Amino acid sequence: MDKLLSEFSIGLFFWQTVLFLALLFLLRKYAWKPILNAVNEREEKIADSLELADKTKAEIETLKAQNADLLKEARAERDAMIKDAKATATQMKEDAKSIAKEEGNKMIASAKKSINAEKAAAISELKTEVAGFALDIAEKVVRVELASDAKQKELAEKLVEDINLN
Amino acid sequence: MYKVVRILLVLAVLSPAVLFANEPEHGHDEHATSPSAELTPAEKRKQNTEYVKHHTSDSHDFGLFTNQSTGKHYGFPLPVILWDEGLHFFMSSKFEHGHVVAESKGNFYKLDHGKIYKTDAEGTILTKTRIDKKSGEEIVAQLKPLDFSITRNVFVTLLMVIFIFFIFRKTAKSYQSGLAPSGPAKFLEPIVIFVRDEIAIPNIGEKHYKKYMNYLLTVFFFIWFLNLFGMTPLGGNVTGNIALTFALAMITFIITHATAKKDYWLHIFWMPGIPWPMKILLAPIEVIGVFVKPFALMIRLYANMLAGHIVLGSLIAAVYYFSNYGAKGAFLGLTFFMNIIELLVCVLQAYIFTMLTALYFGSASAEHEHDHAEAH
Numbered sequence: 001m002d003k004l005l006s007e008f009s010i011g012l013f014f015w016q017t018v019l020f021l022a023l024l025f026l027l028r029k030y031a032w033k034p035i036l037n038a039v040n041e042r043e044e045k046i047a048d049s050l051e052l053a054d055k056t057k058a059e060i061e062t063l064k065a066q067n068a069d070l071l072k073e074a075r076a077e078r079d080a081m082i083k084d085a086k087a088t089a090t091q092m093k094e095d096a097k098s099i100a101k102e103e104g105n106k107m108i109a110s111a112k113k114s115i116n117a118e119k120a121a122a123i124s125e126l127k128t129e130v131a132g133f134a135l136d137i138a139e140k141v142v143r144v145e146l147a148s149d150a151k152q153k154e155l156a157e158k159l160v161e162d163i164n165l166n
Numbered sequence: 167m168y169k170v171v172r173i174l175l176v177l178a179v180l181s182p183a184v185l186f187a188n189e190p191e192h193g194h195d196e197h198a199t200s201p202s203a204e205l206t207p208a209e210k211r212k213q214n215t216e217y218v219k220h221h222t223s224d225s226h227d228f229g230l231f232t233n234q235s236t237g238k239h240y241g242f243p244l245p246v247i248l249w250d251e252g253l254h255f256f257m258s259s260k261f262e263h264g265h266v267v268a269e270s271k272g273n274f275y276k277l278d279h280g281k282i283y284k285t286d287a288e289g290t291i292l293t294k295t296r297i298d299k300k301s302g303e304e305i306v307a308q309l310k311p312l313d314f315s316i317t318r319n320v321f322v323t324l325l326m327v328i329f330i331f332f333i334f335r336k337t338a339k340s341y342q343s344g345l346a347p348s349g350p351a352k353f354l355e356p357i358v359i360f361v362r363d364e365i366a367i368p369n370i371g372e373k374h375y376k377k378y379m380n381y382l383l384t385v386f387f388f389i390w391f392l393n394l395f396g397m398t399p400l401g402g403n404v405t406g407n408i409a410l411t412f413a414l415a416m417i418t419f420i421i422t423h424a425t426a427k428k429d430y431w432l433h434i435f436w437m438p439g440i441p442w443p444m445k446i447l448l449a450p451i452e453v454i455g456v457f458v459k460p461f462a463l464m465i466r467l468y469a470n471m472l473a474g475h476i477v478l479g480s481l482i483a484a485v486y487y488f489s490n491y492g493a494k495g496a497f498l499g500l501t502f503f504m505n506i507i508e509l510l511v512c513v514l515q516a517y518i519f520t521m522l523t524a525l526y527f528g529s530a531s532a533e534h535e536h537d538h539a540e541a542h
Contacts, residue, residue, distance in 0.1 A: 004408055011247075011314040012224060012409035016323060020388060020413060023327045028380040031334035035351075035358060036379060038341035045345065 210487060218479035222403045222472055223280050224319045226258040230400075239263055244321055248275065248282065250311035258315070275311065284309040319404045326391050326404075334387075361386050361520065369524035374531040378524065381421060385414060386520040393471060393512035397505065405515070406471030408464070415464035418523045423456075426530040433529075463522055470515050474508045 229241035243259035
C-alpha cells in the first residue's frame with residue numbers, strides 16, 4: 001500500500017483526468033453521436049427494407065392470384081362468346097336455308113301455276129285450231145262424198161249403220 | 167483487420183530487442199566507463215531489476231535508448247511544470263538525467279528515480295521535520311514541489327487521445343457518404359456495436375443504456391489503445407500506472423452515483439425484503455461495497471498491466487543475462503509467446519473494465535417493479 005501511495009503522482013492523475021475528460025467530450029460530440037446515429041439509422045433501414053420486401057412479396061402473391069382469376073374469367077368469357085357465335089352462325093345458316101327453301105317452293109309453285117295456265121291456254125287454243133281443222137276437213141270430205149249419187153247413198157247407209165251400232 | 171494483426175505481430179517480435187535498449191537512467195554511473203560484460207552477476211541482477219523498474223515507471227523525458235558504454239542517452243526532453251509557491255516551467259533536459267541540480271526562479275530541484283525534490287544549491291534534499299503527536303517521534307519528510315510535468319505517460323496519453331479522436335472522427339465522417347461502413351469504420355464499427363450489444367445493453371438494459379454509451383465507448387477504446395501502445399517499444403506503461411486507473415475508476419464512481427436512482431440507494435441503506443435487524447447489519451457492508459467496487463476496478467487494471475510489463479521486462483532481461491545461446495533463444499521464444507498473450511490481455515482488460523463499469527451503471531439505473539419491495 002505504501003508503495004502504491006508513493007507511486008501515485010498527483011500531477012499525472014491531474015493530466016490523465018483532464019485528457020480523458022477532454023477525449024470523452026470531444027468524442028461524444030464529434031464521433032459517438034454520428035456513429036451511433038448512423039448505425040441506428042442503418043439498422044432501422046434494414047428492418048424497414050425487410051418488412052417492405054415481405055409486404056411486396058405478399059402483394060405480388062395476391063396480384064398473381066388476381067391475375068390467374070382474371071385469366072380464368074377471360075377464358076370462360078371467350079369460350080362463351082365462341083359458343084354463342086357458333087350458335088348464331090348455325091341459326092343464321094338454318095334460317096337462310098329455310099328461307100331459301102320457302103322461296104324456292106314459292107317459285108316452283110308459281111312456275112307450276114303459270115305452266116298450268118299456259119298449258120290450259122295452249123290446250124284450248126289447240127282445241128280451237130283442231131276444231132277449225134276438223135270443220136275444214138269435214139267440209140272437204142262432205143264435198144267429196146256428195147259429188148255423186150252412189151256415194152251419197154253409201155254415206156247415208158254408213159251413217160245409218162253407225163246410228164244402229166250406237 | 168488482417169493488416170492490423172500483422173503490424174502488431176511484427177511489433178511483438180521487434181519490441182524485445184528495442185525495449186532492452188531503453189536503458190535505465192539511474193544506476194549506471196558506476197558502470198558507465200566499464201562495459202557491461204565485466205559486471206559481476208550480482209551487479210548484473212541489480213542492473214536488470216533497475217531496468218524492469220525503470221521501464222514500468224514514469225519518467226520526465228522521452229528516452230529512446232541509452233548507449234551503455236558511453237552513458238549517452240538518446241531521446242528528447244519533456245516540459246517540467248512545478249508548483250512551488252509559484253509556477254516553475256523548464257525542460258527536463260535541465261536535469262541532465264538526474265546528474266545536475268536544476269535552478270528555477272531561485273529554487274533548486276533535483277530529479278531522483280523519477281521524482282523531483284527540492285534541494286539547496288549543492289543538491290542536498292531539503293527536509294522538514296515535524297513531531298508526531300502520539301508517539302512524540304520526529305518525522306523527517308523530504309520536500310517535494312507539486313509536480314504537474316508533462317511526463318512520458320502524459321505525453322503518450324496525449325498522443326493516443328489525438329490518435330483516437332482522429333480515427334473516430336474519420337469513422338464518423340465516413341458515414342456522411344453513405345450508410346455502409348467504409349475506411350476505419352469497417353474495423354471499428356463491429357467493436358462499437360460489440361460494446362453496445364454485448365456490454366451496455368445486457369448489463370444496463372434497453373431502457374437506460376443510451377446515456378452511458380459515450381463513457382463506455384470512450385473508456386473501452388482509451389484503455390485498449392493505450393494498452394496496445396504500451397506493447398510497442400515506444401509505449402511505456404501508461405495503463406499500468408495507478409494514477410491513470412485511479413482517474414478512470416473515480417470517473418466511473420462519480421457517474422454511477424450521479425445517475426443512481428432511488429432503488430440503488432434503497433438497496434444500499436435499507437435492503438428490501440429482509441428482516442430489519444439484517445437491514446441494519448447489511449447497510450455498512452453495502453456502503454463498504456460502494457467503495458470497494460471502484461477500488462477493485464482500479465487495482466485490477468493497474469496490477470494486470472504492470473504485471474504484464476514486469477514479466478515481459480524480466481524475460482527480455484533474461485535474454486541478455488544468459489550467455490548461453492540456447493537459453494537466449496528459449497527466453498526470446500518465451501518473450502514472443504508472452505507478447506502474444508499480452509496482446510490478448512490488452513483487449514481483455516479493456517473489456518473487463520468496461521463490462522464492470524456497465525454492471526455498476528446497470529445497478530445504479532435499475533428500476534425495480536413497485537411491488538418488488540413488498541413481495542419479498
